[in-house]
Amino acid sequence: MDNPTIKEIALRAGISKSTVSRIISGKGYSSPEARDKVLGLIEELQYKPNAVARAMVSQRTHNIGVLLYRRDHPIASHPFYGKIVDAILLAAAGLNYSVFVTTDHDMSYRSADFMMEKRVDGLILISRLQQNVIEHITKFGVPYVMVNGSTDVDGVIHIVNQDEEGGRLVAEHLTRTGHDRIFVIAGPQTHRSHNLRIKGFLTCMEEAGIADSEASVRYAETSTFAEGYEIMSRQWAPFRAGRYTALFATNDMLALGAMKFLLEQSVRIPEQVSAVGFDDIDFAAMFSPSLTTVRVDAGEMGRQSVSLLDRLIRQETNVAHPSQLQPRLIIRQSTS
Amino acid sequence: MDNPTIKEIALRAGISKSTVSRIISGKGYSSPEARDKVLGLIEELQYKPNAVARAMVSQRTHNIGVLLYRRDHPIASHPFYGKIVDAILLAAAGLNYSVFVTTDHDMSYRSADFMMEKRVDGLILISRLQQNVIEHITKFGVPYVMVNGSTDVDGVIHIVNQDEEGGRLVAEHLTRTGHDRIFVIAGPQTHRSHNLRIKGFLTCMEEAGIADSEASVRYAETSTFAEGYEIMSRQWAPFRAGRYTALFATNDMLALGAMKFLLEQSVRIPEQVSAVGFDDIDFAAMFSPSLTTVRVDAGEMGRQSVSLLDRLIRQETNVAHPSQLQPRLIIRQSTS
């Protein structure tokens, strides 16, 4: 019933475990006869190398950990971060890594320590992260990369989108289609991406000579659908009065929440109000009307993070910092 | 730079590693002086027990694997399965398990073998799974539970929703609100849940004396948004002619896809057509109009799967098979 070991195979084949090990790993000399016998036994006994034992001696687990910090709500199922996780899973499997996924609400050391004990080869940190948690991780010398984070620790490999550029794309698109009275919902400014998206947008607006837009920015506490809905409902009066012809939110969830409120008030989108989001989560295309947005390549983020982490783990010397990802405007039904 | 070991601590404290081990594990005798010294060193050196070494001797890794098979598309970000995964992550952390997440498109042994090598303590299998993969896993004697699967292997612990009952709830709701010409989109019938949902629905309709509904069922190849949209577009002629007053799809994604097409044809929902889905994914409530649906408690599925697997791992003898989860009708804007 017990899983067969290398010793068991050696015993049955009448040779030493050294030879069996050599045959399995494929390095070193071995005779064809020994090889045949061992390979046959492996098949027969359904031998699987014990990764734990292997990790013990090689000091490499071939595991990586994904740490996802979210104060608000669950996370693997998050429409944007979930896609990153998916891409990580796929890319990691391709490089023969197994992936521990951890989500943490408390933003504590606990999950990090968990990973340290498991001796993961490396860590991928997603989203906002407390400064001290990063320092804590650094102390243990485990290689890590950050994805879409907010910290500016020097020398950290950090995969991000060109969010400022994305903000500009939105401003250009809206001004080009004749909008100058734009209502803006800005997600938490402590988060790098929300901050830069607004910055890029406002800068571009200013350059276009539409300066009073600053006054129309509402700052959200969270970046959720509910918050978007709520903010829009409180802002309904000026909207009804025709004060604004367009809406921009710094992520799709906020935008969709706001749109839902408008649709419930029988506002026609895009005829009366245009709407633009950011991220291009799956729902953006599914919503009715589908949402014009800026695509952030979550898949590429995931793939790059794994590939860079792998090179860090393998101690490659010249691991270049990745260039920021190029955002792309996706025009759909919600703007005209 | 290297991580300190128990040996290192023993050396510095001037005692044997046996004593250190005893102090750390808290079992066996130890003097207060030794304890103080060791605890101090643990703090000072930031000692973390090496889980790999511990797993080696204890034959327990405190890891569980989540295997997610999906032919179509990525999965952690799937609006329904992602929620299950989230709940698993949370529940597992509470019981001090780390979680390997694997998604597999090929439906091969590969991912399963991956887990066998890592010597996970147990496995959670989600969604459809090839019969032979299950047999493969069984051979290795690793405890596992299935969540929302389709296989009827005897004795397997299988956590599912009362899908047939859910189908009845939909039929009751629609007939009660005066609908008898209902168009039905049925997801892949190889999947247990889609099959039972339809069965419950049709049985209930028949009991209500509305027999011809069989003719209005369209079977989908996949259960995606795109498929729902596509099927509805091909069915547009009878709809426009007023042939149907309601729509039921066996999951939310299909329903939303179909709804989007209808909305694009300026069909008013629910005034002209009512729509009902199944699952209650987050997006169902966000869509405009929000979707009436049957809630499947994904969180509870995740929690139960971890709790049951834990008991299996700990070799508890009386692990009762779980009772099927109770579905709940959630009435929203899409029905009247």
Added chain:
DNA sequence: TCCTGCTGTGAGACCGTTCCCACATGAGAC
């Protein structure tokens, strides 16, 4: 003939824990 080098093999240390067992000390019971 001796030396060198290639092929094939096995013994045993090692990775960082846990745990069993042996042993030492001192107190209390007889």
Added chain:
DNA sequence: GTCTCATGTGGGAACGGTCTCACAGCAGGA
């Protein structure tokens, strides 16, 4: 004064692999 028993400690095997090293046989060149 010996015999328990509770308390505290250390030595060393074991977990399942990898890897270094020693060594044996045999070929070919000097």
